[in-house]
Amino acid sequence: MGMREKSKGGFLLDTMRAVLTPCPYILLLLLLMGESVLLQANIKPSLILMMLDDLGIGDLGCYGNTTLRTTNIDRLAGEGVKLNHHIAAASLCTPSRAAFLTGRYPIRSGIVGDSRPGVFLFNAASGGLPAQEVTFAKIAKQQGYETALIGKWHLGLNCKSSDDHCHHPSVHGFNYFFGIPLTNMRDCQAGHGTVFQIQRYLPYGTMAIVVISAVVLHCSGLIFLRRGLILGLLSVLGVATLLTAGFICIIPYLNCILLRDHSIVEQPFTPENLTQKMTLEAVEFIERNSGKPFLLFLSYLQVHTALFASAAFRGTSSHGIYGDAVQEVDWSVGQILQTLDRLRLRENTLLYLTSDQGAHLEEVSAAGEVHRGYNGIYKAGKSTNWEGGIRVPGILSWLGTIPSGREIDEPTSNMDLFPTVVHLSGGVVPQDRKIDGHNLMDLLQGKAERSNHEFLFHYCNSYLNAVRWHPNNSSSVWKAFYFTPDFYPKDRTTCQHTQVCLCSPDYVTSHNPPLLFDLSTDPSETRPLSPDTEPAFHSVLAAMEQAVEAHQSSVRPVESQLSAGNMMWKPWLQPCCSTIAQLCRCQQYQ
């Protein structure tokens, strides 16, 4: 009896085994059938997106530098794809990052203004990436990813009070945030000067206005200057100067803040070891989440001024503190790769490395030390739409999925990461708005030869500055400028007088017909074409004009987040970790 039951049970088991045994093979087959099945099987890749600040494309060994040591970044490029025509959507931090996160030209999210440089200069500004914008982090989070931003944000903080955090990274899909809500700036390190030019001009400006008007009034007989009046004028001048100087002195307390999630951990932050701290945070985040898909946006503070490097890296490069800072970031990239190797995650992780824009050529310290990067053969730098401002490194690696050791010359954009990440996370891009980036996977895997970017539009703040056209049937890459920045000194490609090139009409030269280049034969933009040298001159410009019209009609008007009102310092929005009497000073990091 017992025997028969057992054999009956055995028969059932055998039958089940016969049915089930092929399952692993079927599964394997399904897996081999492609990544879409992979995604359905819920084996989603992790994503690590690394962005440096102001790094020049010519600073990296893999892009031709022979004197800076970037062995880890070079290894990443060797194990993946190197994009040779990778374009930042803007030549300044705030708009470039907005475009990167949303896959849209910054004009669509209102991250443009029409005067002064288009970046946030205060934590206590009310502008920021609007909550209705959709970032790749938001979508990845909805798809079950653990998400983190470690490093720089620069897309706003508060709207109405000093801690409403309406523009905080957590509003945009980042579960964890360790970093700075604004940007690293000269003011964040003693002895590195200030980015606020007001300090330079205001005292003299005030003095000049007061003195000139007094003299004019006196001479025209309208007033007779008495001693009391002169003293009054002088004291107004003195108070104005003191207030300005005082404000500049407290900038580090106002702007140089380190946050963990919603709490201030350092105010002002101590910069020297920040690359180390961020690396440790990143490694711990990867370790904590090695068992599930994660998205890490590792947004380095370097190599934006004020430059810093920890003691172990100071003096290690042949390019001063700038080179030391680059080499420390390279070390950090190495730590990320080692962590992934150790956890056996390389074949399940897509890595991306880029810079938010080209090197900032105006950055030379007060002592004359070079604090800027190198844009290689490309003209000018950060804050311009010459190639040096927007042609950035683009490295992507995913062992086993993206073939190694390839280079791609087709135009790509940092906005492409949005649809690429959304796709890999298993989500779909929002259908209710225009997305300007294109999924890169087919290009990266060699399944497509051509980029989907036929046209790219280059804005400087809210002004349409230039257009790039890579016609479908040709290898040419045309680029037309409607205006170009006025350089100072004139024989250089920098705007030394304003520290960044500005794009409002007073600071540029307009071109009609537009200034046309063919980047495929003239990547350094040295030879503008004319109807005499280029038979297609007029037809190329006509095609571009049509594309511009179509593009412009797709742009819906939105509130400018970089208007004067949204950029100005508002005392009631100022984050402060202590009482005002204690000067908003806290050193709590451990």
Ligand SMILES: *[C@@H]1O[C@H](CO)[C@@H](O)[C@H](O)[C@H]1NC(C)=O
């Ligand atoms: C390497 O980068 C440094 C720092 O930006 C730059 O000064 C140097 O000219 C570059 N060297 C080469 C060979 O590209």
